[in-house]
Amino acid sequence: MRYYHADVFCKEPMTGNGLTVFIAKAFPERTVMQQLAREFRQFETIFLVQRSDAVFDARIFTVEEELDFAGHPVLGAAAVVQHEFFQEASGTVLFNLNSKQVSVFCTAQGDSYDCCMDQGPADFIYAPEPEVYARYLQPLNLTVHNIAAGFPLEVVSTGLPYLLVPLASGLEQAHIVVADYESRLAQIGAKFAYVFDVNAVEGRTWDNAGMAEDVATGSAAGPVGAYLYKHNSFSLSQEILLRQGRFAGRDSKISIRRDKTSGNMLVSGQVRLLVCGDYLQGI
Structure with missing residues (x-):
């Protein structure tokens, strides 16, 4: 699996809310995802599996549990998708979460990304x-x-x-x-x-x-x-x-x-990608 460390709702590098984003061909066992969330110790960690060009299944973990929805992981994941999979400067990504689908429009702005998430009605x-x-x-x-x-x-x-x-x-x-x-x-x-x-x-x-x-x-x-x-x-x-x-x-x-x-409620913020690496345990 490839992973990224990103900062979300940030004004410059190493500000805002930190996040780890994993990209996998298939989701690891739930216990493995929970262990990785604890290992990286961000407030949340998100795992992505691509289903089509701009549609991804996503699962979100804190260090304690899995969540059905969280905001900054979805925005950060959209920036990673924009960086990894899109050729255009902007695009919309759909994330299938445990209980809902969320769309994010993301635009590359130099070395950062402006991302806007449609959270649906309150x-x-x-x-x-x-x-x-x-x-x-x-x-x-x-x-x-x-x-x-x-x-x-x-x-x-x-x-x-x-x-x-x-x-x-x-x-x-x-x-x-x-x-x-x-x-x-x-x-x-x-x-x-x-x-x-x-x-x-x-x-x-x-x-x-x-x-x-x-x-x-x-x-x-x-x-x-x-x-x-x-x-x-x-x-x-x-x-x-x-x-x-x-x-x-x-x-x-x-x-x-x-x-x-x-x-619908629209929530936006800037994302910066700081670190990219590969998880080497054969998953």
Whole structure:
């Protein structure tokens, strides 16, 4: 298998969110893919198998588990496909994920790639009652006093459901302080929590153990954009620039738009390919 190390949602080399992309003739055993994700220790690792010229099956792993969808791996994989398989400067790639198909339009720009992912429509799944907010805020080292007035907690998904936590203050103090947060989130249909300052449009998220902070979360960006449009923070004609990664030392920016025709959420960012190599274990 050939592999690439890429940076996604970056402004220059070795910024943004790191990613490993593997290209295989067939998917290895699931245990092997999980072991490789742990070996490379990026927030996510994506494996690709080509089905036709611009259609690829894809599987995404964190160091702990397989995910049905994630944003920055799909964007980074599109840049790798553009580099490896396309002759033209731009093109559209279709990725068959475990539970959905995602298209990415990618354009080569010198030594980087501009990639735009169509995440489809946002699904507003559940809004907890304010009386139970503390159950989800206390594990994040937050209180109801940190919540932005007029902005409810809400579970929103474009493929991966996030509990969105809109803040007026406290972004710098937020972190996961309990061991059972994943089970609490599961009770309301969420996989992860994403906290964000509604005024600065800056967000943070972590693995549910609170051990690793994500640098730039494309799968959360679509839900955050849909949420901000719904609650009139931005007009539907405005682009939203979501900042993330400052607290992890890798400041990143994610561009979010809502397609005027379809209503689908479009998430864009710059990708740079840093390293290419071959996995030599006979797979």
